[in-house]
Amino acid sequence: MKIMKVTDTVSIKRSVEQGTEEQLIAVKRIIDNVRKRGYEAVKEYTERFDQASLTSFAVTQNEIEEAYREIDQKIVSVIQEAAENIRSYHVKQLRASWMTTEENGTMLGQKVTPIHSVGVYVPGGTAAYPSSVLMNVIPAKVAGVDRIVMVSPPGIDGKLPPAVLVAANEAGVEEIYKIGGAQAVAALAYGIESIQPVDKIVGPGNIYVALAKREVFGDVDIDMIAGPSEIVVLADESARANEVAADLLSQAEHDERSSSVLVTPSELFATAVNDEIKKQLATLPRRNIAEKSINDFGAIYITNAIEEAIAVVNQLAPEHLEIMTEKPMEHLEGIKHAGAIFIGRFSSEPVGDYFAGTNHVLPTNGTARFSSPLNIDDFQKKSSVIIYSEKAFNTNAHKIASFARLEGLEAHARAIEERLK
Structure with missing residues (x-):
């Protein structure tokens, strides 16, 4: 891992999800084909990319019941408790409609x-992500979304992972389809014979999914174009090097392009964490991925003081930030840019990933x-309500008309003045 003294400007070496020209052309072709041919196009892509031949994309009640039989009941309980934590946190974000009355009516x-x-x-493929189901579905449910449609790529056996189905059922999803890739995004955006289009698409995916979401944006809304995971740990010598190293590796194992950064005012601590990373990598099952991530996108920045370290964190604007200092709450106010802030020794980043209740879908x-x-705001929209009184209209009509004429919009002005006749 690279250890550097801080200069005036620092940055995380990031891998931005731009895609190649060939990938973008392929995604546009897939979307166009799905719009034109619907179900048949999606069926062909599912056979080609997922090696799954399906007569129906819809997940049945029998498949959900089978998932509950296959999964350890202790895991079901964990999923249920995590779901309740997520629900409880997001309920507090709810906004209510409001109305005020002025003195003029x-x-x-x-x-x-x-x-x-x-x-x-x-996402699907080689791994199952029930946490992704909970984090995306539950806020939508709490917000009051009427219809939630979940899509995920099937395995070669034509099924979805049991944990994903259990999480979807616990979160309250009633429409689940075994479709993945850009073709799934197109089916959600424009509909096919068996799936009605939606108004917004959320959730992470590979580069083809990211490009497809970008392509359909405008016809539907999307949440964000998520890049590889990243973590910054702000720590001093009061932290434990082995725990900081473990937290940095928790993000490095996600993806070869993930970034893990330590910012510290202690050169001694920086060296200790670097040594621990090397030690822990040796026994990590996903060592090849984590090691490449650490080597290509990892860094340790050494500052002159903790105040300078906080300034560095704000320059980096990380997805995840851990504050592991002697008095972490004293530094919270100084943090201006971070997706999620984890404070103290026991607030390890995976706590937020799975169980605390905060959302792990982060910028x-x-x-x-x-x-x-x-x-919650991502699943609600706001409409302005105007009930203008006659008294206010008569008082302000000429002002409004003059403003309209200032912008050269005569019809706007006349729409006001017609009411004064």
Whole structure:
């Protein structure tokens, strides 16, 4: 891992999800084909990319019941408890419609309405991600979304992982389809014979899914284009090197392009963490992935003081930030840019990934400078409500008309003045 003294400007070496020209052409072709040929196009892509030949994409009740029989009941209990924690946290984010009345009788307000239908993409392939199901579905449910459609690529056996189905059922999903890739995004955005289109698509996926979401944006809404996972640990010598190293590796094992960064005012501590990373890598099952991530995208920044370290963190604007210092709460106020902030020794990043209740869908690639974690607001829309009183209209009509003419919009002005006749 590279150890560097801080200069004026620092940055995380990031891998941005831009895609190649060939990948973008392929995604556009898939989307166009699905729009034109619907079910048959999706069936062909599922056979080609997932090696699964399906007569129906819909998950049946029998498949869900089979998933419960196959999975350890202790894991079912963990999923249920995690779901309740996530639900409890997001309920606190709910907004209500409101209305105010001015002295002149005018009423102004805001009407909060849930998005009608949302598509949730859940990654598949070699791994199962029930946590992704819970984090994307439960906020939508709490927000009041009427229809939630989940898609996920099937295995060669034509099935979805039992844990994914159990999580979907516990979260309350009633429409589940065994479709993945750009073809799934197209099916959600434009519909096929067996699937009605949705209004918004959320959830992570590979580069083809990311490019497809970007391509359909505007016809439907999307949550974000998520990049590889990243973590920054702000620590001093009061932290334990072995625990910091373990937390850095927890993100490095995600992806060869993940970034793990330590910022510390202690050169001695920096060296200790670097040694621990080498030691722990030796026994890590996903060593090849984590080691490449650490070598290509990892870094340790040494600052002159903790205040400088906080400034470095704000420059980095990480997805995950851990504060492991002697007095971590004293540093919270100084943090301006971070997706999720984990404070203290026992707030290890995986606590937020799975169980605390906060959302693990977070802004990456420095977008924490202006973006927030997935939350209730992502599944609701706001409408302005204007009930203008006659008194206010008569008082302000000429002002409004003059403003309209200032912008060269005569019809706007006349729409006001017609009411004065």
